Structures are given as C-alpha cells and as structure tokens.
Amino acid sequence: MTERFDVRHIRNILPSGLLRKFIRPKHQWRRRGRAFSIFDTAAVAEKFISINGEGEKSGELAVFIRFCGCNLNCSYCDTAWANKKNLCTETLSARNILSYVNKTGIKNVTLTGGEPLLQQGIAEILNLLCYYSKRPLYIEIETNGSVDISGFSHYPVHFTMDYKLPSSGMELSMLTGNFMFLLPDDTVKFVIGTKNDMERALEVIYEFSLLKSVNIHFSPVFGKIEISEIVEFMKEHKLNDVKLSLQLHKFIWDKDTRGV
Numbered sequence: 001m002t003e004r005f006d007v008r009h010i011r012n013i014l015p016s017g018l019l020r021k022f023i024r025p026k027h028q029w030r031r032r033g034r035a036f037s038i039f040d041t042a043a044v045a046e047k048f049i050s051i052n053g054e055g056e057k058s059g060e061l062a063v064f065i066r067f068c069g070c071n072l073n074c075s076y077c078d079t080a081w082a083n084k085k086n087l088c089t090e091t092l093s094a095r096n097i098l099s100y101v102n103k104t105g106i107k108n109v110t111l112t113g114g115e116p117l118l119q120q121g122i123a124e125i126l127n128l129l130c131y132y133s134k135r136p137l138y139i140e141i142e143t144n145g146s147v148d149i150s151g152f153s154h155y156p157v158h159f160t161m162d163y164k165l166p167s168s169g170m171e172l173s174m175l176t177g178n179f180m181f182l183l184p185d186d187t188v189k190f191v192i193g194t195k196n197d198m199e200r201a202l203e204v205i206y207e208f209s210l211l212k213s214v215n216i217h218f219s220p221v222f223g224k225i226e227i228s229e230i231v232e233f234m235k236e237h238k239l240n241d242v243k244l245s246l247q248l249h250k251f252i253w254d255k256d257t258r259g260v
C-alpha cells in the first residue's frame, strides 16, 4: 500500500492558527465574503446526538449528520428512508452545520447517510468543520466504498469505508483504488450477512494486504446472521487484527428507531 502524507500528524504539532494558514486549501482564500451558493449546501435527513454505535469511537457520544441520498441500493439498507427525496427535510449550508456542531458541545462528529460524499456542499462542510470549529473535532466520514475518496483525503478526517460484500448486491460498485488513500487509523468495514460474505471479506483483506494497513471491522447485518458465527470464523482464521463491530444503538433502542 502506498503511504500518503498524513496531514493529521501536522495537526498535532502546529498551533491551530499556523495550521489554518498552511493547510487550508488555496481556493478557500477566495471564499471570504462570497455569498452562499448551492455548492455550500447539503440535503440533511436528520441531525442528532447519540452514542456512536459502531466504528473506532463506538460507545462514545457523537453528533450525527445524516445526509440524504445514496447511489447504491444495498439489500439490507436500514436507512433507505433517508434516500428518498421527499424525506429530505432540510437544506443546510456548511455554516449552518458548523454552527449546529459547535452548539452541541460534542467532540465526535459522524457524517453519514445515505452517502455524505455525494453532497454538493461536502467540501465546504469539511473545510469549516476541520478548520473553523470552536474546539478540536474528531470527524468521521462513513462512506459506502463506491465514491472516489482521493479528493477528500487531504482533510484531517477519519474514514470508515464500507466494502460491500456479495449479499449486499452492490459489490460490483466497489472502488478498490480507494484503499490506497486510507491511513492506519481509518477503517474498512465489512458488513456481513452470510458465511459467503465472510469468505469474500477474507479474500479482499489478503488481496489488498489490509490487515496491517487499516482498522478492519466485521459488522453483522442485524438479524441476518448469528453473531457467534462471525466470532467462530474469526477464531478459525486467527483474525487477530479484525474487530467485531456491533450496531450498539440497535441493542439499546428498537432497531427501527430514528435519531439515535
């Protein structure tokens, strides 16, 4: 795997003012004073604070921004409602989103969907959240593995990228070139519905040497496979560096509850 320059390391050693000066993309210098445009906005299905149910920050509080619309149609999609245009209740500007996040007082921010990277205003949203928040944020982007992430890899964010397995019906849409742009603290999530999915996940892990390169999560499709079956598979294949990731919110609340 090719290593790319990790802007997040610089973030830890430079004062924030310097960071803004040197890291902020050049085109942003021209934005001051410019009126809002469609490129600064996004369709938001819901925004709320809850427990991060999966991913590296599982169990911690997070503020979620769920964007509308997705280019895939996974067999097990549990947020298909958010992909319907008439249910996209709010159009928010990047500044609206920054202001909401600032007011929550929560450090972890999860941008999810749908597919967040398809929003027209996503670059401006990332720019404001990364460089203009009132406090340091841990920004996680949940992306579905079919959208090119290379244009977003310079932001100091954490990707949780799905690799869609056969039971999703969407594997042909996966862009494996994205693996090259992930860093060791990013995550590849395999959502598993069948034994065949696990076997395919293993093939992908070995083919792209993912074990030492990124965090790897196995996440069961809720109600479709026994969780113990996944654990047995992990034991059988000595998957020391793979983490079982459960959708905590579905154990705490009813699986169909929204806004949690």
Ligand code: SF4
Residues within 6 Å of the ligand: 070, 071, 072, 073, 074, 076, 077, 078, 079, 080, 113, 114, 115, 144
């Ligand atoms: S990528 Fe996510 S939001 Fe889109 S259809 Fe699949 S599960 Fe649903």
